[in-house]
Amino acid sequence: MFSFIARRLGLLIPTFFGITLLTFALIRMIPGDPVEVMMGERRVDPEMHAQAMERLGLNKPLYAQYLDYIGKLAHGDLGESLRTRTSVWTEFSSLFPATLELSMAALLFAGVLGLLAGVIAALKRGSLFDHGVMGISLAGYSMPIFWWGLILIMFFSVSLGWTPVSGRIDLLYDIEPRTGFMLIDTLLADDVGAFFDALHHLILPAIVLGTIPLAVIARMTRSSMLEVLREDYIRTARAKGLSPARVVFVHGLRNALIPVLTVVGLQVGTLLAGAVLTETIFSWPGIGKWLIEAIGARDYPVVQNGILLIACLVILVNFVVDILYGFANPRIRHQR
Amino acid sequence: MTMSTPIPAVAVDQSLLYPSPYKEFWQAFSKNKGAVAGLMFMLLVIFCAIFAPWVAPHNPSEQYRDFLLTPPSWLEGGHIQFLLGTDELGRDLLSRLINGSRLSLLIGLSSVVMSLIPGILLGLFAGFFPKMLGPTIMRLMDIMLALPSLLLAVAIVAILGPGLINTIIAIAVVSLPSYVRLTRAAVMGELNRDYVTAARLAGAGLPRLMFVTVLPNCMAPLIVQATLSFSSAILDAAALGFLGLGVQPPTPEWGTMLASARDYIERAWWVVSLPGLTILLSVLAINLMGDGLRDALDPKLKNAA
Numbered sequence: 001m002f003s004f005i006a007r008r009l010g011l012l013i014p015t016f017f018g019i020t021l022l023t024f025a026l027i028r029m030i031p032g033d034p035v036e037v038m039m040g041e042r043r044v045d046p047e048m049h050a051q052a053m054e055r056l057g058l059n060k061p062l063y064a065q066y067l068d069y070i071g072k073l074a075h076g077d078l079g080e081s082l083r084t085r086t087s088v089w090t091e092f093s094s095l096f097p098a099t100l101e102l103s104m105a106a107l108l109f110a111g112v113l114g115l116l117a118g119v120i121a122a123l124k125r126g127s128l129f130d131h132g133v134m135g136i137s138l139a140g141y142s143m144p145i146f147w148w149g150l151i152l153i154m155f156f157s158v159s160l161g162w163t164p165v166s167g168r169i170d171l172l173y174d175i176e177p178r179t180g181f182m183l184i185d186t187l188l189a190d191d192v193g194a195f196f197d198a199l200h201h202l203i204l205p206a207i208v209l210g211t212i213p214l215a216v217i218a219r220m221t222r223s224s225m226l227e228v229l230r231e232d233y234i235r236t237a238r239a240k241g242l243s244p245a246r247v248v249f250v251h252g253l254r255n256a257l258i259p260v261l262t263v264v265g266l267q268v269g270t271l272l273a274g275a276v277l278t279e280t281i282f283s284w285p286g287i288g289k290w291l292i293e294a295i296g297a298r299d300y301p302v303v304q305n306g307i308l309l310i311a312c313l314v315i316l317v318n319f320v321v322d323i324l325y326g327f328a329n330p331r332i333r334h335q336r
Numbered sequence: 337m338t339m340s341t342p343i344p345a346v347a348v349d350q351s352l353l354y355p356s357p358y359k360e361f362w363q364a365f366s367k368n369k370g371a372v373a374g375l376m377f378m379l380l381v382i383f384c385a386i387f388a389p390w391v392a393p394h395n396p397s398e399q400y401r402d403f404l405l406t407p408p409s410w411l412e413g414g415h416i417q418f419l420l421g422t423d424e425l426g427r428d429l430l431s432r433l434i435n436g437s438r439l440s441l442l443i444g445l446s447s448v449v450m451s452l453i454p455g456i457l458l459g460l461f462a463g464f465f466p467k468m469l470g471p472t473i474m475r476l477m478d479i480m481l482a483l484p485s486l487l488l489a490v491a492i493v494a495i496l497g498p499g500l501i502n503t504i505i506a507i508a509v510v511s512l513p514s515y516v517r518l519t520r521a522a523v524m525g526e527l528n529r530d531y532v533t534a535a536r537l538a539g540a541g542l543p544r545l546m547f548v549t550v551l552p553n554c555m556a557p558l559i560v561q562a563t564l565s566f567s568s569a570i571l572d573a574a575a576l577g578f579l580g581l582g583v584q585p586p587t588p589e590w591g592t593m594l595a596s597a598r599d600y601i602e603r604a605w606w607v608v609s610l611p612g613l614t615i616l617l618s619v620l621a622i623n624l625m626g627d628g629l630r631d632a633l634d635p636k637l638k639n640a641a
Contacts (some may be wrong), residue, residue: 018479029495138370142619144571146578147594147612150601154609158602273484277575291487292579295494307491311483318482 004326008319015315023308024069026063027300078309079301081294092287097180097288098168102278103271105202106210107264108191114214115260118221119253125226133218140215144276147207149281156204166283169198209278213267220263224256231255258325265321269314340394344391364632371628374621381618384435392431393419400426405604408579419607423597429606433614439589440618443504444569448562450508452515456558459519460546463527469610477513485510493581503582507572511565519560522554556633563629567622574615590615 053059060068072079078088121133157165168182169175173194175185183202186195228234229252237251238244276288283289289305294302355363384391394400400422408412408421408429420430455611462473480488492506526532527550533600535549576582585592590611597607 014475015479015482018475019482022479023482026491026495125554138623139620141618142567142571142616142623144574144578144591144612144615144619145616146575146591147608150594150598150608151612154601154605269482269484269487273486276487276490277578280579292490295490295581303491303494305485307487310487317484 008322008326012315012319016312019308019311019315020070020073021066023304024066026307027304038135043225051106073308078151078305081302082299083294083297083302088302088309091290091302092306092309094177095285095287095290098284099272099275099288101181101183102202102205102209102284102286103275105206106208106274108210108270109206109211110210110213110217113252113263114217115221117218118260119225121145121218121222122225122229123248124219125212130222133222137215137218140211140279143211143215143218145211146277146281149204149278150209152204152208153281161238163204164201168201168285169194170201173197190194192250205282205284206279208281209271209274212270213264216263216267217260220260221256224259225252228256262321265318265324268317272310272314351394360539361632365628368624368628368631369412370624371631374624374628377621378616379623381437381621382441384434385441388435388438392428392434393417394428394431396427396432396435396568397586398427400428405600405607407604408606412472420610423593424600424604424608424631430608433590433610436588436593436611436614437495437618439583439587440570440573440615442572443500443507443583443605444566447504447507447511447569447573448566451565452558452562455512455515456519456551458512459516459591462516462520464542464546466524466536470520473516477516480509480513485568490577490579490581493576496583498576498581500545500583500587502575506576507569510572512570514560514561514565517628518557519554522557523550526550526553559633560626560630563626564621567619567626570615570622573618619630 004117035268050059058065078091078092080087081091084091117137121130123153124130153165156162164170169186173186173191175182175189175191175194178185178188179276179322182198186192186198214241234247234251237247274287276292278284279286279288280292287310291303291306291310337564376614400418402413403418403422404426405424406418406422406426409419411421414421418428418430420428420433422428458473458477462470473588483491489503489506492509493502496505532545532549535545540549573582573589574591574594577589577593578595580595583589583592585596593611594608595610597604600607623625
């Protein structure tokens with residue numbers, strides 16, 4: 001197991017450096033030079049221009065610039081936002097819990113509903129329900145989620161007035177951020193009204209963000225469940241006289257979960273990309289909206305290192321999924 | 337020596353003949369009703385895209401100032417001349433949707449071609465030189481896969497600037513790794529086959545081995561992947577348009593149309609619903625087709641996705 005983890009960790013290092021190369025290159029690929037872009041439309045005085053180039057280290061050869069960049073990263077220096085002058089890391093870490101809360105709510109929604117729908121569809125293979133689930137999940141998989149969000153807002157928020165249109169919580173409430181998770185912070189502040197208000201704000205974005213994972217989980221659970229239900233141990237369990245529910249959920253689902261979990265792990269990247277769209281639609285103050293606004297404002301340090309942080313996050317999650325998968329399935333662990 | 341008797345002419349029973357590959361493919365494909373429905377819809381979209389100037393009832397940029405936000409014709413206040421209603425500038429929605437199909441198909445097609453060709457080449461090289469080039473190429477692809485595709489596309493467009501060409505480039509770059517991986521895997525599988533050895537012995541050079549001997553036998557998964565990445569290209573292009581990073585207004589692009597429609601969510605549902613519905617239906621149709629293609633071309637993959 002140890003060597004397995006070490007091997008996977010070893011694979012991470014070149015990937016990490018590759019990502020830093022990519023984010024490093026991104027800034028250099030801007031047409032024109034970065035100083036002109038940062039200074040805006042004004043004509044730049046040549047002397048000031050040279051000074052700025054020197055201050056930013058842009059007059060050094062490329063490899064030296066890259067080493068500078070890596071050195072700064074190693075010291076945890078991710079630069080500061082051109083707009084707010086706060087450090088990129090501070091901004092990222094204060095906004096990240098919002099994205100995490102949204103993503104977790106979306107996964108919860110997708111997981112519970114997807115597993116349930118997948119299991120029932122597999123049990124009633126060929127039934128109307130099965131066809132319905134497969135059809136809907138194919139549609140969900142093809143869904144432009146930015147549009148889906150607008151449609152849900154139009155229906156539930158505008159027409160029915162059930163849920164708020166945007167944001168995380170009503171401005172009335174002043175909740176001290178302790179964990180960064182609004183649902184937990186409101187409870188810590190002992191404000192039940194605020195808790196339900198935050199929950200209200202969370203529902204629609206979570207559904208929107210969870211739609212594609214829901215479709216994937218439902219399809220995967222169904223096909224994996226169909227496979228498992230054919231196994232001998234299921235027949236044995238039935239023959240032993242176990243209750244059908246026990247056979248399905250304990251003997252069947254537990255084994256069917258492994259491929260489903262892998263797929264969910266792979267969905268994390270998709271989830272973060274979806275968060276960019278979802279946060280934009282719902283004005284959810286998370287890292288997705290932050291990144292898009294930074295792009296709009298040409299705030300390059302934020303764009304560069306925001307992307308770096310998100311990529312690292314995805315790599316890390318995939319690494320954890322890999323390890324968990326190794327735990328669950330010894331065959332993977334002992335490959336090669 | 338026996339006298340040769342003339343072979344009696346037998347009416348050939350057509351059903352006993354081995355069907356042509358195209359016929360066989362069509363038989364397998366048409367069994368899947370969803371796939372046929374998807375194909376029909378896509379043929380309609382393609383028709384609209386090609387003949388847009390003749391099919392569309394109005395010029396997509398023409399602003400009918402007296403008919404701002406006119407509802408679809410079947411609703412109260414609708415006009416028969418604007419079948420699906422008009423947008424906030426009085427432009428005919430149906431005409432914009434029809435013209436938008438041109439852009440979506442153009443982006444889909446060109447980004448698939450732009451990633452398929454380098455993807456196949458890189459995959460072939462990685463497969464044919466598993467010691468020298470393979471690891472380097474695959475590592476590069478892993479790095480690209482570490483970023484969520486939409487995010488990488490957003491990053492690329494953020495640097496290159498928004499616009500049609502840059503959208504295509506971004507989407508092509510993003511879908512490159514899957515082609516490389518698929519080609520390499522298929523090539524590695526084929527290389528051990530006897531027919532490849534035979535071709536080698538017969539003296540086939542590297543280019544011939546690559547493109548004539550091996551590549552045609554790796555096409556099935558690539559065709560399926562090309563279909564699927566066509567649909568995600570349309571989706572990603574629309575997402576970029578929606579974020580304001582794709583094709584710029586006033587060009588009628590489906591995602592861009594949605595972005596400008598956001599402000600009218602309370603007053604004009606058709607401006608919001610119809611472009612998105614078009615995207616959904618197109619993507620769904622292509623995905624259905626992709627499923628059918630997979631079943632028909634590559635039965636092994638049937639339960640893979």
